Amino acid sequence: MPQDKETVERLSDLISSFMCHASGHLPDDVTKRLNEMREVETEGFARQIYDVMDENMKLADSLKRPSCQDTGLPQFFARVGAGFPYQNDLEASLVEAVKKATVRAPLRHNAVEVFDEYNTGNNIGHHIPWIDWELVPDSDELELYFYMAGGGCSLPGMAKVLMPLEGYDGIAKAVFDQMTSYGVNACPPCLVGIGIAGSAEVAAKLSKKALLRPVGSHNENPKAAQMETLIEEGLNSIGLGPGGLGGKLSCMGVNIEQASRHPATLAMGLSTACWAHRRAGIRIKPDFSYDFFTHKGASL
Amino acid sequence: MSTFHFTLPVTDEDIKKVHIGDVIYLTGDVTTGRDDVHHRVVVSGKESPVDLKGKAIFHAGPIMKKISSEGEEDKYKIISVGPTTSMRMEKAEAEFLAITGAKVIIGKGGMGPKTTQGCIDNTAIHTIFPGGCAVVAAEQCEDVEGVEWLDLGMPEAMWKLKVKEFGPLIVSIDSYGGNLIEDNKIRFNERKEKALAGLKGKLDYMS
Ligand code: SF4
Numbered sequence: 176m177p178q179d180k181e182t183v184e185r186l187s188d189l190i191s192s193f194m195c196h197a198s199g200h201l202p203d204d205v206t207k208r209l210n211e212m213r214e215v216e217t218e219g220f221a222r223q224i225y226d227v228m229d230e231n232m233k234l235a236d237s238l239k240r241p242s243c244q245d246t247g248l249p250q251f252f253a254r255v256g257a258g259f260p261y262q263n264d265l266e267a268s269l270v271e272a273v274k275k276a277t278v279r280a281p282l283r284h285n286a287v288e289v290f291d292e293y294n295t296g297n298n299i300g301h302h303i304p305w306i307d308w309e310l311v312p313d314s315d316e317l318e319l320y321f322y323m324a325g326g327g328c329s330l331p332g333m334a335k336v337l338m339p340l341e342g343y344d345g346i347a348k349a350v351f352d353q354m355t356s357y358g359v360n361a362c363p364p365c366l367v368g369i370g371i372a373g374s375a376e377v378a379a380k381l382s383k384k385a386l387l388r389p390v391g392s393h394n395e396n397p398k399a400a401q402m403e404t405l406i407e408e409g410l411n412s413i414g415l416g417p418g419g420l421g422g423k424l425s426c427m428g429v430n431i432e433q434a435s436r437h438p439a440t441l442a443m444g445l446s447t448a449c450w451a452h453r454r455a456g457i458r459i460k461p462d463f464s465y466d467f468f469t470h471k472g473a474s475l
Numbered sequence: 476m477s478t479f480h481f482t483l484p485v486t487d488e489d490i491k492k493v494h495i496g497d498v499i500y501l502t503g504d505v506t507t508g509r510d511d512v513h514h515r516v517v518v519s520g521k522e523s524p525v526d527l528k529g530k531a532i533f534h535a536g537p538i539m540k541k542i543s544s545e546g547e548e549d550k551y552k553i554i555s556v557g558p559t560t561s562m563r564m565e566k567a568e569a570e571f572l573a574i575t576g577a578k579v580i581i582g583k584g585g586m587g588p589k590t591t592q593g594c595i596d597n598t599a600i601h602t603i604f605p606g607g608c609a610v611v612a613a614e615q616c617e618d619v620e621g622v623e624w625l626d627l628g629m630p631e632a633m634w635k636l637k638v639k640e641f642g643p644l645i646v647s648i649d650s651y652g653g654n655l656i657e658d659n660k661i662r663f664n665e666r667k668e669k670a671l672a673g674l675k676g677k678l679d680y681m682s
Binding site: 220223224227228230231234235238240241242243244245246281282283284285294296326327330339340342343344346347348351352355359360362398402405406409410412413414415417418419420421449450451 | 498535536537538540554555556557559560562583584585603605606607608609610611613614628629630643645655656659660662663664666667669670671673674675677678679680681
């Protein structure tokens with residue numbers, strides 16, 4: 176089935192505008208949490224750094240620029256309604272949207288081909304943009320998340336398979352170790368995403384999906400929600416502060432996502448989002464009307 | 476905690492005034508250089524095309540926009556520039572300071588013992604610009620004077636920036652062996668052990 180050029184043009188225009196906006200504006204939940212944290216951090220460099228962060232977001236908005244020079248590797252998480260009429264044009268539209276946003280925003284060139292070791296110069300590469308597909312029954316919409324995976328905030332990422340007797344304590348320990356070492360360079364306060372599953376790749380993927388959940392939301396399982404709170408409180412007691420320079424708090428929150436595990440394995444994955452957590456979500460209807468639900472009131 | 480305003484190039488006397496935890500603001504020539512620039516200068520032994528004596532080396536990979544037209548001399552505008560993780564340069568930084576004579580390193584996160592020794596030996600400092608605040612930093616750059624080693628790609632090239640009151644730069648390594656981030660890490664690790672001990676028994680979901 177050939178692609179419909181007009182649809183690709185229309186969809187990619189809309190999605191690239193959405194990406195450009197995301198490069199210079201944080202989602203509403205992140206802005207709210209950062210403002211709350213800024214109120215708590217009244218001492219030392221912490222306050223000064225929060226003030227510069229705030230000034231930076233205001234300047235990014237007024238000058239229409241990406242708020243951080245590291246605009247990341249482009250990643251999409253697409254939940255496609257089984258009845259969404261443009262399935263055949265969607266992948267091409269996402270690739271085209273990245274090309275357009277790279278020039279328009281402009282985004283930094285971040286796709287480096289592995290083995291051949293060169294920068295492709297347009298953020299398109301082997302499996303990049305990274306696209307995660309989910310099919311949603313009984314829907315004719317597209318729910319699309321865009322995430323800018325920066326270098327510093329991707330560095331604490333890890334996955335490993337624990338033995339069940341290492342227990343949930345073992346997961347917590349790995350998270351704490353990683354946050355006090357690599358986490359300091361990941362432009363804290365971070366949002367911490369944890370995946371728990373039966374194998375490493377599932378846990379890793381869930382840990383990234385956990386970052387797509389709003390800051391302050393909780394896992395539906397009460398024990399998982401409790402673990403989120405306990406790890407968040409524990410991390411905050413360390414007081415990494417903004418930029419890892421010390422403060423009263425460490426992180427914006429902890430989100431956990433899980434899949435059933437194997438009786439003999441307890442796999443965990445960790446992904447972190449820096450304070451500049453550029454995640455954006457949009458719902459697009461068959462008539463191209465949209466709801467930019469992570470950034471209310473934004474006009475594209 | 477004191478605040479200093481320096482004009483580049485800085486002198487050894489300037490650097491000696493500064494201690495970890497102080498805040499400085501810089502005016503003058505700042506050049507970007509990260510992984511590949513350090514590799515070229517230190518490992519491949521190529522001479523830095525920019526004279527860095529007394530100047531600042533900025534661990535950063537900016538977004539630049541070419542504003543000159545075809546046929547004109549290349550001219551760029553800075554869109555966004557912010558610090559990258561300094562630790563990646565740990566292996567090469569001490570030698571980089573010795574070879575180039577740079578006095579101020581700007582980056583984010585801390586650096587290790589090799590760089591700390593390098594700062595003692597070369598009377599230099601490492602400073603931290605707030606991470607992710609790239610538009611603030613870009614607005615403090617008055618001009619892009621040129622670029623060298625552009626064959627390394629936009630993020631890795633050496634961009635010659637003219638900055639005004641560039642900061643806040645938090646001094647994380649001074650010329651006396653002080654290392655703010657390493658000190659913090661000791662504190663963080665103590666608190667980490669306490670926090671983990673506090674979790675004991677609370678996450679016992681195995682039946
Ligand atoms: S960690 Fe985030 S805020 Fe910091 S430099 Fe990387 S992308 Fe920017």
